[in-house]
Amino acid sequence: MKHAISGPTRSLRVVAVALAAVVTTVIVAACGGGAASPTPPPGATNFEEFRTANCAAWESMFLAVGNPDTGSGSDRSHAFEDAIAGRDLATADLEAAAIRDELETGRAHVAVAASWPPGAEPMAQLDRVLVAFEAYVEAERAAAGKGLSAAKQEAQAAFEATGALEAWSLLLTPDTWAEVNAARPAGVQPERCGDLPISF
Numbered sequence: 297m298k299h300a301i302s303g304p305t306r307s308l309r310v311v312a313v314a315l316a317a318v319v320t321t322v323i324v325a326a327c328g329g330g331a332a333s334p335t336p337p338p339g340a341t342n343f344e345e346f347r348t349a350n351c352a353a354w355e356s357m358f359l360a361v362g363n364p365d366t367g368s369g370s371d372r373s374h375a376f377e378d379a380i381a382g383r384d385l386a387t388a389d390l391e392a393a394a395i396r397d398e399l400e401t402g403r404a405h406v407a408v409a410a411s412w413p414p415g416a417e418p419m420a421q422l423d424r425v426l427v428a429f430e431a432y433v434e435a436e437r438a439a440a441g442k443g444l445s446a447a448k449q450e451a452q453a454a455f456e457a458t459g460a461l462e463a464w465s466l467l468l469t470p471d472t473w474a475e476v477n478a479a480r481p482a483g484v485q486p487e488r489c490g491d492l493p494i495s496f
Contacts (some may be wrong), residue, residue: 339411343481349409351489353422356402356490360395361429372398380436381444388496392437399433402426414475421463421472428460 410419435454463482
């Protein structure tokens with residue numbers, strides 16, 4: 297799914313660098329390590345809870361679709377597209393459902409993070425991106441009978457139609473993180489999001 301985030305917007309690698317720069321200059325939310333929880337806790341009420349949920353949401357995206365910049369994909373996205381390529385539509389349906397479930401887990405973490413008022417705006421944009429990936433997967437699944445190449449083309453069109461490229465761009469805008477910056481506790485340093493190639 298490399299092309300889903302690539303294309304007219306900056307690649308995820310550049311995004312990661314840009315976000316790291318934003319950390320330095322405007323102090324955006326830092327993510328703590330740890331795997332995404334299958335059952336998110338109640339809404340975040342402070343910076344630490346926001347940071348944990350925010351990072352978990354990003355991890356769910358990577359688990360669902362892999363790293364869109366490198367094209368590495370995830371185990372699920374590989375299995376999904378292999379099934380489409382092999383015209384195994386039943387397996388493709390199962391894998392698509394698993395990917396959607398992980399994306400929904402990510403959205404649940406986004407909702408937790410967004411409950412902390414300073415984090416509401418960036419989480420709104422991240423939610424748009426996750427919804428767009430759901431649209432991508434559903435369109436690819438629906439077009440699976442046409443073969444992988446055609447299915448990916450329809451998926452990309454569905455992804456872009458959601459406005460995800462705009463949402464991704466907004467995630468790179470310092471103003472989007474301004475309230476998080478203002479509410480960040482003194483002395484709290486940025487951290488990498490677990491094993492993900494991205495820091496906030």
